[in-house]
Amino acid sequence: MKIAVVGTGYVGLVTGTCFSETGNTVTCVDIDQKKIDKLNSGQITIYEPGLEKIFLRNQKEGRLFFTNSLEEAVKDAAIVFLALPTPPGEDGSADLKYILGVSADLGRLLKPSDYKVIVDKSTVPVGTAEKVKTAILQNATEDISKAFDVVSNPEFLREGVAVDDFMKPDRVVIGTGSERATKVMNDLYAPFVRQGNPIIFMDEKSAELTKYAANSFLAVKITFMNEIAQLCEKLGADVDMVRRGIGSDERIGKRFLFPGIGYGGSCFPKDVQALAKSSTEVNYEFKILDAVMDVNEKQKLHLIPKISQYFGGDLRGKHFTLWGLAFKPNTDDIREAPALYIIDALVAAGATITAFDPEAMPNVKVLLGDKIRFAENQYDALQDADALVIATEWNEFRTPDFDRITKSLKNKVIFDGRNLFDLEHVQKLGFHYESVGRRAINN
Template structure:
């Protein structure tokens, strides 16, 4: 609101104020109120509009998403505002991607609803994966089966350690809070959040059971610290929850990530050991834990890893390895939902 106040204190002619960030539903109304308040203090009568134009940029792919948007959402309450935004985006929609116009609250809600439904798909497939383990099914086969249905598709239905980052966790919690403020309970999204938090610990429980509920002094090599590949972002990363659990039970951690080492050192300090490369993290390790599916982790030299690990067991938190191949290479393998 501070920026809205500045605008109100200094504007001299018509302005269109556009919010791009993911903001609580009702923010545009508050911005309008703040600017109007400042104009009133100046006894100034200046026309202005507020619009909501939420961004849908993925971390690691922001430039491409900006230049080639799937869709552009515009919420406004005047033709003048719509026309200005249309001119602004004209060079970016020559390829036919739609500009969708709506009222401001609907635009603000669209951003939250989009992220919430993607988070829901992730928690759903993880919940089904956990059931697959108990009944002897393979989540990868189940995923291929359901993804063949065009109504479902194959995106965001890969079982793993749950979602993290700056968007999904925050937005799911925010829309739950918004509903609560308005006297409504979003039971489905509460379950989505609960499943996700539980899923982040799933590999810990597998590993803990594997070692007979005692991992004190065990050396665990971790590949991947960022919440997803192609970023150094560790906000709400599953690796943080896993490392916390391992350390609480006396394990010794050595980790490697292609991009997030500095961020990990900032967050974790000397609580864990850091390797200069992926293989170094596995030297004398009692277990390997794959947390983030970076491309460089997809085809490692298992013969080398076989020689440098103390105990040959792999906990694959993203299902990127073939169980049969690892078993043939002399490893025990544990995935998600397999």
């Protein structure tokens, strides 16, 4: 099949590349000319494990193309995916300007005799499929009412394991009332569900809401554990024990029970906010979501009072090492990353920071310039720091060389927002160690 993917960011690039991997011919479009030039020269634009290999292979095989021309991409495509940003607007609702702008352009490009399925892959509020349809029709110069269907096909991939998630999805959700579009989508996704994971067909509105419900539920689960962690600290319980105790109950499940310094990224924060806003618009107060947002805001700064208290309430002139900048491991995405909030708070309190992240430093450099320093590796970052602060659970931070940490740091002090280390172990090594929901090791 010939496919166009409009928007070549995290979702668009993974979507386009994975569809080309199953033999489709895919053209990805973006308005960012630099991105298109880079991709056309065989360079990948995001860090995503496993993506580069299939990107290069399919580009070489002549199945994966990149352009800045919507017209060129859409011309021969049977399916057009919209993988465009839906950032929060000023009031917290999803801003549909990118989606509706491209929809209007599609209206001008579609031809009455050339049926296409227009697929919303972006995360969009309930009713967007209808708005996309209207925008297309309003901008048509001919009668194209039978020349397209709009389908909602939300994406559930996780950054860091996006290729695996896309190639072997837990489920594919497709919202459409059109038989013709159902057949097209079923054929397209057949190679991805060979192991029996379902393609779940439903109406457009339910598909749109499914995505927000999934992300919001996960945000609730994380936040619930973060609140249990707060309580553990106050009551002297150990959140790791509680986590294991409840996670073995199948109704609760083991995953997403790890407490930390809050969720970040490009999805959970904006999707929880957008669902809360959508609820308000229909006069429904989704109370749990308001609580989740409130708790998460505070959780990102969970380590700051601990750090401040350790240093006697005055962080002026203190120097910190920060391990981890990305909002989670295996990605270079720093959108809403808790690390950025920690940086702001420490710098505002008069401290300086040297950071290391295996992939996200270039993005932070663009954002923060010389507000902080960056190190070549995790150990160089430690030189003469008053303490180590951990914000992202990259694998290489999990079993570090503690001798090198000891030699480089001024004080043997670690504040760990991701509970990477065993309490007994760091106690034996003589570190002062504070984490989330566990007793402080006061060496």
